[in-house]
Amino acid sequence: MRTEKVLKTVARQAGLAESYISAWGEDTPVSEETLARLLAAMGYDVSSDATLEASAARIQPREVLAPVQVIHQGEPIQVELMLGRSARVSDFSWRLVTEQGEVMEGWLQSQLVSDDRAQGGSLRVALPELPLGYHQLEMYRKRRQSPYQMTLIVTPTACFKQPALVQGKKLWGPSVQLYSVRTGHNWGIGDFGDLKQLVSDVAAQGGDFVGLNPIHSLFPANPEGASPYSPSSRRWLNIIYIDVCAVPEFAQCDEALQLVGSDAFQQRLNAARESNWVNYSEVACLKMAVLPMLFSTFKQRHLKAETARSCAFLAFVENGGESLMHQAAFDALHAELKATDEHVWGWPVFPEPYRQFDSAAVQQFIERHPDQVQLYMYLQWLADTQLAEAQQLAEEKGMVMGLYRDLAVGVCDSGAETWADQGALCQDVSVGAPPDILGPLGQNWGLPPFNPQQLRKMAYQPFIDLLQSNMRHCGALRIDHVLGLLRLWWIPKGESAKQGAYMYYPVDDLMAILALESHRHQCTVIGEDLGTVPDEIVDKLATAGIHSYKVFFFETAEDGGYYSPAHYAEQSMSALCTHDMPTLRGFWHCDDLKLGRELGLYPDEAQLKGLFDGRAESKQRILDSVNWHGFLPDNVGRDAMSVPMDQALSESLQLHLAAGASALLSLQLEDWLEMDKPVNIPGTVDEYPNWRRKLSANLEDLFNRPNIQALSKRLTAARAKASQKTE
Structure with a gap:
């Protein structure tokens, strides 16, 4: 019972x-x-x-020594030993190996801070001051064969900020969905070559960063699974972003050059390029027709000859370790199984022997198909190399941050990370959000969360690995749903979001580790803290040096008026719109509400009328606020009912935000182009082509437009003026 x-x-x-x-x-x-x-x-x-x-x-056993302890640098280091009253202190000695390789040793008697065992407590032991990093403590007891072990993690008190940020410089840059970028030479999807071009263009206009959607690995064998927020793994990259023609082997491979140069291939490339929506299946087909050829050339010209390029690849493979093997083996096996059955969308429908990485069948597959597995390692290496080149270019161009990456809140339950999981994830649980006013049914994202008890037992290594992977080749990292460091809404698998509960995480430890990795990678941290924000995390985020996320349309007072951007927290990133919102034009013309009505998202007409009425009131308050602060041009009307979202109003809103206090300002290229269709409509799957809509203009055209060049100059000037106010 x-x-x-x-x-x-x-x-x-x-x-x-x-x-x-x-x-x-x-x-x-x-x-x-x-x-x-x-x-x-x-x-x-x-x-x-x-x-x-x-x-x-x-x-949750009573442990003699905890598996991990996190300490801020400068604080005294004291560890607890849970021993019975009869244990003799003189029987214990310790050995500490720092991450830097220094070895320290001692006996307990001279190290004791207190002995509370008589009251059923513990021994507290003082240890020497340690440098930042991950250190290994071993506690030895006479007549016990193996030592008790603990990982000691010493961290900074707050996350890294670039010197320019510390000195008060206000930065701006565009945030872009990489797949949506158009150029005259890509293969129907924005790629890392386009990213380099975008970095160069933005730097020339005075911007200091380019924000990206999550570029985590998805499913090469199932390219229509395109949501960047439901990745196969968050540790590796989406290989569809490889710029094929920029791969050195491309120019050396006659077979690839002949295929790509053929009329039939060029016709397919042009069709994919001209489409207003990304055709993921076609793009993947085109790229995977050529990339294996480049791998064959790489093997012949480099691996066999043991060139410097082959050494760089092999070093990448060695550093990638088991995690890279998991990803490559999954992608190779998935491709093999999908070739014979197109309905194999992920590992839950793999044949039973292949549903876990550790199975004998999977190990036999790896042994029998070394080339296929190594192909996907090669593709990860190409993606990593090209991303690194984009960040290097940003640094050469003098950008303060360069690339700003996005870390999704979780992984898809059918991909490589869950397939090879060794207990860190809770796979019979999904995370989401409880019911709220806009979503009375709540949200279920279908993403299995980290198990906090397992994280602790593993000395937080899965979390550390995740940060290290995502802080590569960038100057800032946005953490989606940063409130998840404190708590996540857990839902039993198969249940609705209403049937959930909050699971709390060791937030202080996780934020401290975040600060350590942030400094090691010189990577600023932005936390997406929209929605219901618990009081207990607000001060923690601020103290940890994590930039808050301020979306203009959500920054309203109790009376419905809009806060002046001048009053935003300096330690924040401000934005007008996000990927889950309509564009400026879509918002102003209520296109999101009209489209929602067409798609049946608002079955209650009374609710929909209330949303239209609320939007009309919001628009008027926005006009009033922008006008009061002096950013509304004379040629823009003051009555929201008759004012369209045109170039003049769009630019006035952007400049209003640019004059604000936020250290970072994120803008969307869609708004520069006056686009109306959204990237994503939350709550839809098949009703709308999410994550597929491209920009309406090529990069070459966009940055040559006089109005955009003029806007960029005004944005840079507004940010410089705002910087002076904080000096």
Whole structure:
């Protein structure tokens, strides 16, 4: 028999909250069934009180030495030893190996800070000051064969900021969905070559960064799975972004040159390039017709000859380790299985023997198909190299940040990361959001979360690996749903978002590690903190040096008026729109509401009328605010009902934001082009072609337009003027 008291006690110990404050301000209880299912997903036996308590003792044992401890640099280092009263302190010695290789040793008697064992407490042991980094502590006890082990992580108190940011310089740059970029030479999708061109153009206009959508690896064998926020793995890159013609082997491969130069291939390239929507299947087909040829050339010209280029590739493979093998083996196996059955969309529908990386069948596949596996390692290397070149170019052009990458909140439950997971992820759980005013059913994102107990046992290594992968080749990292460092809305697999509960994470430890990796990679951190923000994380984000995310349309006071951007927190990034919102033109003309009506997203006409009325009121308040602050030109009307979103109004809104206090300003190329169609409509899958809409102009044309050149100059001047106010 299972009782409510024991269930809630164990849930609380595991980090699950038994209630939450809803969007309506009500204290809302979580059902016993939900708590039980979430605990079961974490490995607890919830069939009775006895089994639940026994599994809690197994999963959360009383440890002599914790597996990990995180300390801010400058704080005294003290570790706890949980020992029985009879244990003799003189039987213990310690050995500490720093990340830098220095070895320190000592005995406990002279190191004790306190001994509280008589009251059922612990020993507290003082250790020497340590440098930043990951250090290994071993505690030895006489007559015990193996030592107790702990990872000590010493971190800065706050995340890195570029010197220019510290000195008060206000930066601006465009945020772009890379796949949406058009040029006269890409293969139907924006690529890393286009990114270099964009970096060069933005730098020439005075911008200091280019923001990117998540560029995590997706599914090469299932290219229509195109959402950048549902990746196969967050540790590797989306190989569809490889600029094929820029690969050195392309010019050396006669077979590839002949194929690409053929009339039939060129016709397909032109059709893919001219389309207003990315045709992922066609783009993938075109690129994968050529890239294996380049790999064959690479093997012949470099691997066999052991050239410097082959050494660089082999070093990349060695550094990638098991994780790269997981990704490459998954992609190779998926391609093989998809070739015989087009319905194989991910590992849950692989033949049973292939559903786990560690299976004998998968290991045999790797042994039998070394070239296919190595091909995908080569493609990851090409992607990594080309991304690095874009960041290097940004630095050469004098950009303060260069690339600004985006870390998705989780991974798809059918990709490489879950396929090869070794316990870090809770695969019978999905994360999302509880019901709120705009989404009364809540949200279920279909992404399995990290298990916080496993993270701790693994000394946070999966989280560290994730940061190290995503801070490569960039000057800033945006963390999607940064509130997830504190808590995530966990939903039992197969249930609606209403049947969830908040799981709390060791936020102080995670933020400290984030600060350490931020400094090591010289990477500024931006936290997407939209939505319901718990009070307990606001100060933590600010103290940790994480830039908040200020979207103009959401920054309203209780009376409905808009806050002046001059009052935004300096440690923030401001933006007019995001990828989940309509464009400026779409917002102003209510295209999102009209499209939602067509797609059946608002079955309640009364609700829809309320949204239209609310939009009309918002537009008028926006006009009033921009006008009051002196940014509305004389040729723009003052009545929102009769004012269209044209070039003059769009530019006035951007300049209004540019004059604000935020250290960072993110703008969208779509708004420069006065586009109306959105990138993504949240809540839709098949109703709208999400993540496919391209920009309406080529980069070459966009940055040659006199109005855009003039706007760039005014933005740079506005940011420089705003910088002077903080000096």
